[in-house]
Amino acid sequence: MKTRKIKHILAATFILTMAACGGGESAPAGPPGASGAAAGGAGKSTAKLFTAADITMGDIDQGMVDKGRGIYDMKCQACHSLGANRVVGPGFKGILERRKPEWIMNMILNIDAMLETDDEAQRLLEECLVRMPNQGLSKSDGRDVLEYMRTL
Amino acid sequence: MNKSFKITGIVIGFSAMAFLMMNSPGCRPGTTRTAVTGDAASRVYVAPGTHDEFYNFVSGGFSGQLAIYGLPSGRLLREVPVFSVDPESGYGFSEETKPMLTTSHGFIPWDDSHHPELSMTNAVPDGRWCFINGNNTPRIALIDLGTFRTHSMIEIPHSAGNHSSPFATPNTEYVVAGTRFSVPVGSEAERDVPINTYKENFKGSVSFIKPEPETGKMSIAFQILTPPVNFDLARTGKGASDGWFFFSCYNTEKAYSLLEVNASQRDKDFIMAVNWKLAEQLAKEGKGKRAPGKHYSNWLNEHTHTVESTIYEDVLQLDYREHPGLLYFMPCPKSPHGCDVNPTGEYIVGSGKLAALLPVFSFKKIQEAIASKDFEGDFVGIPVLKYESVLHGEVKKPGLGPLHTEFDANGNAYTSFFVSSEIVKWNVEKLEVLDRVPTYYSIGHLMVPGGNSAKPWGKYVVAYNKITKDRYLPTGPELTQSAQLYSIDGDKMELLLDFPTTGEPHYAQAAPADLIKPREVKFFRIEDNHHPWVAKGEKESGIERRGRNVHIKMTTIRSHFTPDNVEGVQLGDTVYFHVTNLEQDWDVPHGFAIKGAANAELLIMPGETATLKWVPTKVGVVPFYCTDFCSALHQEMQGYLRVSPRGSSVPLKAYTVSVDAEL
Numbered sequence: 001m002k003t004r005k006i007k008h009i010l011a012a013t014f015i016l017t018m019a020a021c022g023g024g025e026s027a028p029a030g031p032p033g034a035s036g037a038a039a040g041g042a043g044k045s046t047a048k049l050f051t052a053a054d055i056t057m058g059d060i061d062q063g064m065v066d067k068g069r070g071i072y073d074m075k076c077q078a079c080h081s082l083g084a085n086r087v088v089g090p091g092f093k094g095i096l097e098r099r100k101p102e103w104i105m106n107m108i109l110n111i112d113a114m115l116e117t118d119d120e121a122q123r124l125l126e127e128c129l130v131r132m133p134n135q136g137l138s139k140s141d142g143r144d145v146l147e148y149m150r151t152l
Numbered sequence: 153m154n155k156s157f158k159i160t161g162i163v164i165g166f167s168a169m170a171f172l173m174m175n176s177p178g179c180r181p182g183t184t185r186t187a188v189t190g191d192a193a194s195r196v197y198v199a200p201g202t203h204d205e206f207y208n209f210v211s212g213g214f215s216g217q218l219a220i221y222g223l224p225s226g227r228l229l230r231e232v233p234v235f236s237v238d239p240e241s242g243y244g245f246s247e248e249t250k251p252m253l254t255t256s257h258g259f260i261p262w263d264d265s266h267h268p269e270l271s272m273t274n275a276v277p278d279g280r281w282c283f284i285n286g287n288n289t290p291r292i293a294l295i296d297l298g299t300f301r302t303h304s305m306i307e308i309p310h311s312a313g314n315h316s317s318p319f320a321t322p323n324t325e326y327v328v329a330g331t332r333f334s335v336p337v338g339s340e341a342e343r344d345v346p347i348n349t350y351k352e353n354f355k356g357s358v359s360f361i362k363p364e365p366e367t368g369k370m371s372i373a374f375q376i377l378t379p380p381v382n383f384d385l386a387r388t389g390k391g392a393s394d395g396w397f398f399f400s401c402y403n404t405e406k407a408y409s410l411l412e413v414n415a416s417q418r419d420k421d422f423i424m425a426v427n428w429k430l431a432e433q434l435a436k437e438g439k440g441k442r443a444p445g446k447h448y449s450n451w452l453n454e455h456t457h458t459v460e461s462t463i464y465e466d467v468l469q470l471d472y473r474e475h476p477g478l479l480y481f482m483p484c485p486k487s488p489h490g491c492d493v494n495p496t497g498e499y500i501v502g503s504g505k506l507a508a509l510l511p512v513f514s515f516k517k518i519q520e521a522i523a524s525k526d527f528e529g530d531f532v533g534i535p536v537l538k539y540e541s542v543l544h545g546e547v548k549k550p551g552l553g554p555l556h557t558e559f560d561a562n563g564n565a566y567t568s569f570f571v572s573s574e575i576v577k578w579n580v581e582k583l584e585v586l587d588r589v590p591t592y593y594s595i596g597h598l599m600v601p602g603g604n605s606a607k608p609w610g611k612y613v614v615a616y617n618k619i620t621k622d623r624y625l626p627t628g629p630e631l632t633q634s635a636q637l638y639s640i641d642g643d644k645m646e647l648l649l650d651f652p653t654t655g656e657p658h659y660a661q662a663a664p665a666d667l668i669k670p671r672e673v674k675f676f677r678i679e680d681n682h683h684p685w686v687a688k689g690e691k692e693s694g695i696e697r698r699g700r701n702v703h704i705k706m707t708t709i710r711s712h713f714t715p716d717n718v719e720g721v722q723l724g725d726t727v728y729f730h731v732t733n734l735e736q737d738w739d740v741p742h743g744f745a746i747k748g749a750a751n752a753e754l755l756i757m758p759g760e761t762a763t764l765k766w767v768p769t770k771v772g773v774v775p776f777y778c779t780d781f782c783s784a785l786h787q788e789m790q791g792y793l794r795v796s797p798r799g800s801s802v803p804l805k806a807y808t809v810s811v812d813a814e815l
Contacts, residue, residue, distance in 0.1 A: 073689045073690075073691050074678060074688045074689035074734075075678070075689065075734065075736065077689055077690050077691065078689070078690050078707060078709040078712075078734050079709060079710075081810065081811055081812055083810075083811070083812035084812070085811040085812050086811065087712075087811050088709075088710065088711060088712070088785070091811075091812070129783070129784040129785060130710050130711060130783040130784060130785060131710075131783070133709065133710060133735055133736070133737050134736065134737040135735075135736040135737070136675065136677070136736035136737070
């Protein structure tokens, strides 16, 4: 059930009207033609955002860290340095000192909703001038990346 | 003086045209104003942000492509490159796609495409694939409607002018390819014969091509050799006539020169009926012979994003003379184009381009005539059925120059008339003309959504016209071709819309958007990319020298390339840019272009890898950049490659300077 819910959120984020990423399953109907990422977010996103209660963090899980590093290398590193400086998006060094875990998860997985509702996300867009790409991560992928970030 | 002369000339020209139009039969309402009803605009209006109801797949004719329009708006949504190279996408230019256009004649970057055909399940379009023919260098292509890309292509041996294709059997077991030109076949000595030995040495062929249901790879299951006639169009039987195939043919005179006259001598040519279930059985039983006939079958490996070729050296042939019962001829007046089967499969409508009537044949009567050997003779060994015995009836004086017929779900047929420029609606059972509307001008094929299938969706008929004089703003001596959309919801056909088309829109298919939209691929999963030169992340980017070839594994993402600095390339090297787009988001392709490229650019879809071959010609630093606008920093998406003289000691390296490095 949980997985299905996440898929729903992703689908709504990704493109409001159409089928979910690659899978061909139907997403809830939204305004036709409203494209999220490329066109600049024409429609209002109704995606549910993660809250602190959705994320539990215990001791560092090395298995998750390793998976998170692999995902970072493939899908994040092109735009985010592990250092302090911005490439396209901000550098990751010390990110958990600046950002709450749920905010990071939402930026990875619910970017359209964040750009509509979150002032800090909007401020970052004004600074970076490139919308955070939807890299097709699942919730557990996002969580693995977060775990990797905890070690930076 | 000069000026007024010119003006007079123009006025005379226009009056002559108006006079002709007013007086030619079937072209009575001379202007759009009188032809369009008041609410036409609202009936084709698709509001911003909303989608059309139908996808319309329209042949690109001599452009060699397939164009996709929305109906009822007539908006052009995409041109899919099929038989012609396409600089916009790099199709036919990238190393991955070049094999798609490779044939036994070498690389053929153009063709003349005619007839789109949607794949079928139970004789109804299933929205999975669209086939189209290359008429010039005989080929059939399969376009995947998940990606709207050409997925596979097969060359047809022993064929010359692949006109009567590709038409699909009810479950897409086969699509057919009938040769337009009969030609001598066989060994080199058998092919090198005087043209005036046509009657003795020339042969026709129809090929049955099998697309593998899972992979879409195509092969020729069998080929039937026929007498030397010219095949024009074809239709599968379905329902009552399932298991049979019908091909219209002309030049039963066996002329080989000035066919305009010499192939129009007989009052009747033929529709050839093929018992394809029998042919399939004979082929399976090993009754055919393998004949030499080298041909390519090319298909896109979705895991490597690369086209692969299988080269066949021969083809299985069935000779009609050895297999009685395989082929029959039905006389059909005169030079038939369309031979169209109605939704029940009982009736076959012949459209003789030079005939003043429309013959409708009955499948039941055809079977009875075959059973009782009710033949009027034979044609080069093939039994010819008696015209009167197989005829359901004729539509008398329907118009001039009938070409092609499609059907609605209510027992009506719609036939295009080239010479009288009109669409005529008539009842198939009763053979009565019900309505006629003019087209602007010289209609070829027409199309009803699903109108060639067992369950037409009806609603519209679209005319695909050869001429558009006075319909659009003039653009020099050449004008765009045109399509016209008519409503067929009511008793009377109503013109709703004109829209321009590219190439010559020979034929088309349409299917409801809901059948196709859910299949759309949004991006390729980077995890599933098994291209030999993929870089799954910037860390895997790099450079490698293999002799005089330099391979660069490069990545793209909004808004940079990695690497964006390359040095150590020398004159005399050939450089291969293997570019992987790391994006995983719908509609974020990146382009790659480099100064002096002799081929084209690349357009790389999210998660895809594509390769551009580049041969430097000068020493110096050469820029490359992204061609497809991707973000506010798109203009900054660029890089440099340094070319040194041959034998230079500059070390080979490719790098991107880290933002954390001291600049």
